[in-house]
Amino acid sequence: MTQCLGLRGATTADANSQEAILDATEQLLRALVAANGLAESDIAAVFFTTTTDLNAEFPAVAARVRLGWEHTALMSSHEIAVPDAQPAVIRAMLLVNTERSKEELVHLYLKGARNLRGRGTAEQ
Numbered sequence: 001m002t003q004c005l006g007l008r009g010a011t012t013a014d015a016n017s018q019e020a021i022l023d024a025t026e027q028l029l030r031a032l033v034a035a036n037g038l039a040e041s042d043i044a045a046v047f048f049t050t051t052t053d054l055n056a057e058f059p060a061v062a063a064r065v066r067l068g069w070e071h072t073a074l075m076s077s078h079e080i081a082v083p084d085a086q087p088a089v090i091r092a093m094l095l096v097n098t099e100r101s102k103e104e105l106v107h108l109y110l111k112g113a114r115n116l117r118g119r120g121t122a123e124q
Contacts, residue, residue, distance in 0.1 A: 007094040007105050012112035018057040024090055025062035035106040044095040045073035051089045052081050059090050
C-alpha cells in the first residue's frame with residue numbers, strides 16, 4: 001500500500017554563495033533520490049532549511065532549476081539559531097509517496113552533516 005512518509009537528509013555548504021548552496025543541495029537531493037529509488041512523481045513536497053549563516057540562495061532553486069522539479073511543492077526557510085549549532089547546514093525533508101516502510105527509507109547525512117543524526121543512517 002502506498003503511503004506518504006517523511007524522508008530526511010542534510011549536508012553542508014562549502015561557502016555562503018549561490019553556487020555552493022546549489023551544489024550541496026543538488027548533491028543531497030540526487031543522493032536521496034538514488035538511495036530510495038524515487039522519481040519526481042513520488043515526491044509530494046520538499047521542505048528545506050538552512051542555518052542562518054546561509055542566505056546567498058534558496059536551496060529550493062537547486063530542485064527546481066538543476067533537477068527540473070517543476071511539479072513538486074518546494075519551500076525554503078531558516079533553522080532556529082541555536083547557540084553553538086553547526087554552521088553552514090542545509091536540511092531537507094521530502095514527503096514521499098512510497099510502498100516502503102519507514103524502516104526501509106534511507107536517510108542521508110553528507111559532508112559535515114554526518115554528525116547530525118545518530119545510528120541507523122547512511123553516510124556518503
